[in-house]
Amino acid sequence: MSVTPALVSFRRMIVDKDFDGTAVDGVANRELLHAVAALYDQSLPDVTRDIIYTHICKPSSRSVLFIRDAQGAIREASERGCKRKVSDFPDDDVTSKETENGANDDEDSKSLFDDVFSDSDDEEQEDEEEEDDDDEEESEDFSNGCEDFVRAVKRRRRLRQKGTFTQESVGIESRLAAAASYERLVGKEDDGIIQLSLISVRKRFRKRGLGKRLINMIKDPTVMGSFKCIIAYVDHGAIEFFRKHNFTDDVVVSSRFKHLAENWENSTFMCYLPPYSDIGPVPQLTSKVHQDALVLFQLDADIEDWRKSAVEVHQNHALLVQRLRNEMLRLTAQVRNQEEIILSLKTQLEQITQEKNAMEKEFDTFRSTSKSSYEATVSAMAERFLDLKMPEAGAPDAQQP
Structure with a gap:
């Protein structure tokens, strides 16, 4: 499968006013951000959108994206068509009205990003995602505009349902294949530690080696720079996947780095230690x-x-x-x-x-x-007592007066 990797800093692209340009040609930076958040949201149903946006927009956070070619995505869309019905989505006017009223969205029963990707839910998951919660006050609301993004996705899908397959009908949600977000920890003890926070491959494109390519790219010192260790909290279902890529959950080894990240429930702490040959680029040493x-x-x-x-x-x-x-x-x-x-x-x-x-x-x-x-003594005393009390036999009665 042909994809183009991209290394982006969403916070810099969104907040930095001096940043001019787009990470992906023809795709607004905000739209790319919402597409990545939607991909993580579909893989992390128990994590809120706010947490996802916070992690991928941290100052030290970077994201590795695998983007498909626009023409290839258009060709695939025209070949496979769209399986959803037009009646599944409201008209643009109704959607606009719902947004104005702000009372018709049922966020408790359904995620906002449920309809961004049209993948089926019955495919086996290859890659899982990990989270590390780090509270940080943000002045910028990075989720701003996600409702507009979802409406644009629905409009593009309607165009494809009507047989229109152009760049106008095939957006970034059709081109984004996989993503991984990480951050390099800063501090005296944390120096050289990379925390892998999120990793996900779109369900339609799993079992094609994209997860392996993501992990290998994050482990590559020519991309990441020199590092001591990569740490991650791994979902129980993804432990074997990470073990295949030389991550370890050994208690002794993991205890050396586990205190650097907050614990996440229902997950296992794992770490990757690079070999000695995986040194970063050294310009002054060009000779092998x-x-x-x-x-x-x-x-x-x-x-x-x-x-x-x-x-x-x-x-x-x-x-x-x-x-x-x-x-x-x-x-x-x-x-x-x-x-x-x-x-x-x-x-x-x-x-x-x-x-x-x-x-x-x-x-x-x-x-x-x-x-x-x-x-014997008692018997003798009893006999004497009887002798004293009983009158003599045959004695005359007392005389009458």
């Missing part, structure tokens, strides 16, 4: 031998840094092992002392148990002897 020498120099410098850090790590390990050894000796002595205490307590327990058994035996003997003596 000099380029190879610089690569070896950088490799040797990194190995030396690793050796120094490895020695320090080994020293820390040795100190830790020595302290652990001393701690083990202390614990061993403590266990041995506790074992002696336990043995002494066992001996005392046995002695107390023997004394307890002897006392129980003596108590049983005393109890049996005391019981017999007690019964």
